[in-house]
Amino acid sequence: MNKNIKNIFKLLSSCLIVLTAAPALAANKLEGVRIWAAPESTRVVFDLSAAPEYSSFSLNQPERLVVDLKSTSTKLDLAKLANNSKLVKRVRISKPETKGTLRLVIELQKSVKANLFALAPTAPYGNRLVVDLEDNSVQAKTIAAPNSSLRDIIVAVDAGHGGDDPGSIGPSGMYEKKVVLPIAKRVADKINATPGMKAVMTRSGDYFVNLNKRSELARKSKADLLVSIHADAFTSPQPQGASVWVLSMRRANTEIGRWLEQKEKHSELLGGAGEIIQNTDNEQYLAMTLLDMSMDRSMAISHSVASDVLKDLDRVTELHKPRPESASLAVLKAPDIPSILVETGFISNPKEERLLTSAGHQEKLANAIYTGVVRYFEANAPVDTLLAKKAVIKHKVKKGESLSVIASRYNVSVSSLKQANNLSTDTVRIGQQLLIPGA
Structure with a gap:
């Protein structure tokens, strides 16, 4: 009898082991799939209940990327997946070679470069497997040179975050990415409406652009x-106000070191000078000298523009920092491009x-950023630009003059006169200096 009881216990124990082990075959669950399409790339995000164990391989004729998720199951109907990508035809489930593995096939429109990586939970998302797809056929795009020898001043406008990266999140659940775009x-529209200036946006929709690629697009x-626009956040709701950031010297020196190690990029960074020094005995030392000079110039310009933008932001919102601050921020790292990051306020407040x-407040912030940038370039326009050849006229308001009278005298609109001088009303005072736009 005792022997029979022992056998029964052994049998029950075996069943228990099987039952407890069974869920391990599908310990993870695929809970969602999202496709974020950018003009020349696409990000596919797999939302999971736990950190993924994954592998991948590519197939061609037709082009496909196969992703295997170990010990994973799903109840999703991928046929209903929203997709506006120019690179991805569809995502479907296929039969895996190993039991318990979830095989996902991303059917592609063309050959792509794929980069896969896992992300730990960060609000509002949980565990994720990210697949970044980049069009292999995309060639470097550059701004066409104008017909004349004079050119437009180019301002790269960068809306922070985007796509699967929401940025900071406000108390009501508002995402930073939604307010900065x-x-x-x-800002870009105002720059494009200014003769002698042109804006280029790093992203124009709700998709993610790699931080390194933002400065590459500017170059x-x-x-x-480069003007990067963000909204700040803190762990408590009290902090408020706008601030403007420039690159720290510590990060600047690190970036110079990285560029020096990449000899093939000397020409890209230093233009004609890079080609001249290439393959010379002293290339490393000459490149270091030129990069130091380039970085010094860029950082000086960045600080000046940041100071100008702060003056105008102070007229429309609270300031968190009255002077430009420096930090080791990736989007500001280009040693050859003056760059500032504008924190438009605390979304956590x-x-x-x-x-x-608020659309009204967004307009005020945009106008302040634009006015600060334009004022800097009107006073410091590069010699080969159209803006440098325009005479800057200032008018001192006299007794009996109104804004409309001054606008009529110089054949400009009242609205452009107000915008150029950051005026919120039509009121002017005697002795006030006004900048005449387009003069």
Whole structure:
């Protein structure tokens, strides 16, 4: 009898082991799939209940990327997946070679370069497997040279975050990526409406652009300045106000070192000078000297532009920092492109979150950023630009003069006169200096 009881216990124990082991075959669950399409790339995100164990391989004729998720199951209907990508036809489930593995096939429109990586949970998302796809056929785009010998001043406008990266999140659940894009678009529109200036946006929709690629896009566009627009956040709701950041010297020195190690990029960074020094005995030392000079110039310009932008932001919002701050921020790292990062306010502050979602406040912030940038370049335009050849006229307001009278005298509109001088009303005072736009 005792022997029979022992056998029964052994049998029950075996069943228990099987039952407890069974879920391990599908310990992870695929809970969602999202496709974020950019003009020349696409990000596919797999939302998972736990950290993924994955592998991948490519197939061609037709082009496919196969992703295997170990010990994973799903109940998703991928036929209903929203997809506006020019690179991805569809995502489907296929039969795996190993039991318990979830095989996902990304059917592609063309050959791509794929990069896969896992991300740990960060609000509002949980565990994710990210697949970045980049069009292999895309050639470097540059701004076409104007017909005349004079060129436009190019400003790269960067809306922070985007796509699967929401940025900071406000008390009501508003994402940073959603408030900075319309501000960036307004800044770009104002720059494009200014004779002698042109804006290039690093992203124009809700998709993610790699931080390194943002400065690369600015360089390919031959930008004179990169302006990155963000919204700040803190762990408590009290902090408020806008600030402007430039690159720290510590990060600058690190970036110079990285560029020096990449000899093939000397020509890209230093232009004609890079080609002259290439393959010479002293290339490393000459490149270091030129890079130091380039970085010193870029950082000086960045600080000046940042100071100008802060003056105008102070007229439309609270300032968190009255002077430019420096930090080791990746988007500012280009040693050859003056770059600033504008924190338009604290989205973690309930009052400022409401303001940042207001179209009226977005317009004020955009106008302040634009005015500060234009004022700098009107006073410091590169000699080969159209803006450098325009005479800057200032008018001193006299008794009996109104804004409309002054606008009529110089054949400009009242609205452009107000915008050039950051005026919120038509009121002017005697002795006030006004900048005449387009003169």
